Amino acid sequence: DTGVSQDPRHKITKRGQNVTFRCDPISEHNRLYWYRQTLGQGPEFLTYFQNEAQLEKSRLLSDRFSAERPKGSFSTLEIQRTEQGDSAMYLCASSLVIGAGEDTQYFGPGTRLTVL
Amino acid sequence: AQSVTQPDIHITVSEGASLELRCNYSYGATPYLFWYVQSPGQGLQLLLKYFSGDTLVQGIKGFEAEFKRSQSSFNLRKPSVHWSDAAEYFCAGGSNYKLTFGKGTLLTVNP
DSSP states (O other): OOOOEEEOSEEEEOTTOOEEEEEEOOTTOOEEEEEEEOTTSOOEEEEEEETTEEEEEOTTSOTTEEEEOTTSSOEEEEESSOOGGGOEEEEEEEEOOOTTOOOOOEEOOOEEEEEO | OOEEEOOOSEEEEETTSOEEEOOEEEOSSOOEEEEEEEOTTOOEEEEEEEOSSOSEEEOGGGOEEEEEGGGTEEEEEESSOOGGGOEEEEEEEEETTEEEEOOOEEEEEEO
């Protein structure tokens, strides 16, 4: 049973560059979530998908951020024109929700972004 | 607004001692409640969850948590801590889709 995987695990970039992260959820999971975690804090919700539809975006997700899940499987999170404040751990999670059932989110190892 | 509070930033216990990590929530209705553990530089591992029913829930690695509606709490307990339990622990509350996390409690285990 493979868990949630994320790639890359670490990314160092210069301010102003674009970066893209990938998340592969647990097979058959219909929901996929992105969170951001800064040092000393708990993860904060960014956005989530139900299959390929993006259903909710946090106001933390500025116009420079875009997420996609084109075929309802893997997802990408792109940050354009990175800023030093974007430095954080980006966590992906997935879950299988049927109807109004329980939603248990399983997390990947995260991608740590450092913006110089 | 929904919130989850972990009052203790850092706790130190001796190996073999009992452990209780505190979590308080503020939600309009009873949320789903979770405990996750995070080792340095790693993602979050689910320890246990509460949706409804029995208020004492068992999790992995010998952990348990008790939901107390009257105190708006969901404290995590372990009767005997092992050195490998040293990590950061996060309590989270959810409703429908979004999890709201506390700031975490860092657990140090002394030999």
